[in-house]
Amino acid sequence: MKWLKKSYVAIVMAFLYAPILVLIVFSFNQSKSRGAWTGFTFGWYEKLFHNQMIIQSLMNTLLVAVISSVVATVLGTLAAIGIRNMKKMSRTLVMNVTYLPIINPEIVTGVSLMLLFVFVKSAGIRLDFGFTTVILAHITFNVPYVILNVMPKLRQMDISVFEAAQDLGCSPSQAFFKVVIPEIMPGIVAGFLMSFTYSLDDFIISYFVTGPTSQTLPITIYSMTRRKVSPEINALSTIIFVVVLTVLLLVNVGDARRERELRMKARDRV
Amino acid sequence: MKSKAAAFPYLVWMLIFILVPLGLVAYYAVTTPDGTFTIDYISQVGEYTPVLVRSVWLAFLATVICLVIAYPLAFIISRHSGAGQRTMVMLIMLPMWMNFLLRTYAWMTILEKNGLINRFFAHFGLGPFEMINTQGAVVLGMIYNYLPFMILPLYSIMTKIPNSVIEAAQDLGANARKVLTKVLIPMTVPGISTGVIMVFVPSVSTFIISRMLGGGGNLLIGDLIDLQFLGNAYNPNLGAAISLVLMVLILLAMSITNQFGDDEKGDLLK
Numbered sequence: 226m227k228w229l230k231k232s233y234v235a236i237v238m239a240f241l242y243a244p245i246l247v248l249i250v251f252s253f254n255q256s257k258s259r260g261a262w263t264g265f266t267f268g269w270y271e272k273l274f275h276n277q278m279i280i281q282s283l284m285n286t287l288l289v290a291v292i293s294s295v296v297a298t299v300l301g302t303l304a305a306i307g308i309r310n311m312k313k314m315s316r317t318l319v320m321n322v323t324y325l326p327i328i329n330p331e332i333v334t335g336v337s338l339m340l341l342f343v344f345v346k347s348a349g350i351r352l353d354f355g356f357t358t359v360i361l362a363h364i365t366f367n368v369p370y371v372i373l374n375v376m377p378k379l380r381q382m383d384i385s386v387f388e389a390a391q392d393l394g395c396s397p398s399q400a401f402f403k404v405v406i407p408e409i410m411p412g413i414v415a416g417f418l419m420s421f422t423y424s425l426d427d428f429i430i431s432y433f434v435t436g437p438t439s440q441t442l443p444i445t446i447y448s449m450t451r452r453k454v455s456p457e458i459n460a461l462s463t464i465i466f467v468v469v470l471t472v473l474l475l476v477n478v479g480d481a482r483r484e485r486e487l488r489m490k491a492r493d494r495v
Numbered sequence: 496m497k498s499k500a501a502a503f504p505y506l507v508w509m510l511i512f513i514l515v516p517l518g519l520v521a522y523y524a525v526t527t528p529d530g531t532f533t534i535d536y537i538s539q540v541g542e543y544t545p546v547l548v549r550s551v552w553l554a555f556l557a558t559v560i561c562l563v564i565a566y567p568l569a570f571i572i573s574r575h576s577g578a579g580q581r582t583m584v585m586l587i588m589l590p591m592w593m594n595f596l597l598r599t600y601a602w603m604t605i606l607e608k609n610g611l612i613n614r615f616f617a618h619f620g621l622g623p624f625e626m627i628n629t630q631g632a633v634v635l636g637m638i639y640n641y642l643p644f645m646i647l648p649l650y651s652i653m654t655k656i657p658n659s660v661i662e663a664a665q666d667l668g669a670n671a672r673k674v675l676t677k678v679l680i681p682m683t684v685p686g687i688s689t690g691v692i693m694v695f696v697p698s699v700s701t702f703i704i705s706r707m708l709g710g711g712g713n714l715l716i717g718d719l720i721d722l723q724f725l726g727n728a729y730n731p732n733l734g735a736a737i738s739l740v741l742m743v744l745i746l747l748a749m750s751i752t753n754q755f756g757d758d759e760k761g762d763l764l765k
Contacts, residue, residue: 237568243605300508303505307498308499319506325513336735
């Protein structure tokens with residue numbers, strides 16, 4: 226029974242990793258064609274680093290992700306605080322609308338935002354498809370994730386600590402920044418990280434609101450895949466995979482260490 | 496801290512970037528380009544019934560296969576020790592962090608006419624097999640991209656089921672099949688419905704997977720929408736009408752799934 230379980234896990238893992246392995250192996254392949262191995266080379270990596278379009282779109286992606294997730298975090302945290310103070314009816318209403326971008330297929334969100342920007346343009350307001358529209362769209366799909374991460378923390382928080390801080394001589398803003406914010410910080414950080422990664426990874430919504438300039442990395446990858454043969458994609462995938470693997474390993478090791486420390490502490494107490 | 500005003504900036508944002516755009520989708524769907532009311536576009540969607548049926552059918556297949564693959568896997572993982580669980584969950588999440596365009600591109604390398612599988616079989620004088628540009632390839636792409644979305648919610652609900660519950664059922668005379676149908680499945684219904692929604696929604700609305708793996712002959716609803724907005728068939732009104740139909744379709748699918756989710760047995764773990 227045990228080997229059956231083990232081999233089942235192994236098969237699914239093989240399915241998940243085989244394509245990635247293929248990309249990695251072929252990123253070192255001399256031949257341009259996919260499928261035939263003709264010899265080892267670092268050539269595609271060199272080409273990748275000299276590809277201005279890719280470097281530029283990587284920069285754009287990072288910039289869009291930073292700006293949109295910071296704005297979404299501020300907007301969403303404030304929203305969560307305000308929503309918590311609403312009456313039940315309006316709170317339910319606002320939360321239902323907030324869920325919409327999460328429930329809706331991304332393509333519908335993308336199309337709807339595209340129509341909005343087209344509409345705004347046709348109304349005579351100067352708005353170019355590109356950097357601005359992509360950031361506006363990313364903030365829009367990021368805010369709900371911040372709200373959903375901050376809300377539970379607010380619910381757990383005892384509201385009287387805010388009043389207690391004021392009784393002890395804090396001004397309302399001091400009480401807010403020194404008491405409330407630290408209390409809900411884990412939710413804010415989680416919301417920010419989620420926004421940041423969604424923003425980095427988003428293709429579908431960006432695709433509908435992007436312009437001819439300031440492409441993000443996923444958009445550039447898409448235009449590369451359309452040109453059928455471009456082994457630089459393999460090199461790029463390999464780099465992304467190694468970066469993600471490193472980050473996840475670091476986080477995982479950190480978690481394991483923290484867990485071990487907690488266990489040690491618990492033992493010490495006994 | 497007691498004020499609702501903090502949510503005000505978000506409420507304005509929500510109005511402009513969530514509600515107005517969806518309103519515009521509905522508006523475009525029922526008006527001609529010069530603004531007169533019509534239901535022509537909505538009824539025109541009926542001409543694409545084969546595409547709608549194909550999208551729902553392929554997404555349904557992908558969802559069912561994901562469930563069948565993920566259920567035993569999630570169970571096996573949930574019975575492991577803490578460290579083992581963490582490692583396996585990390586391994587399942589890792590591919591998700593690579594852009595789905597890259598992952599789908601990898602399958603092109605594997606499945607195409609000169610691809611790895613066909614080259615492998617050619618050594619034995621077999622093939623080439625038609626794999627890419629088939630409906631099977633599209634389903635495979637959906638399964639590959641969205642399988643982790645099925646595994647993770649199942650896993651997170653199964654970790655909450657203690658071994659003793661299963662042992663108790665066995666002690667009371669339930670065989671393996673009874674344990675599965677009378678204990679495990681009823682207790683994991685919320686995980687199943689979350690997983691089903693998280694696989695079905697992106698699958699039914701995809702346009703990249705079908706384009707990259709399905710060739711031109713296996714258009715899905717997503718491709719149809721894309722064609723109306725950014726493709727040759729430029730017709731935003733029809734595109735909006737199809738988007739509206741897609742939204743309704745998904746809301747319907749979700750309310751059906753939620754019906755199962757609200758099953759009283761599903762609440763056992765809450």
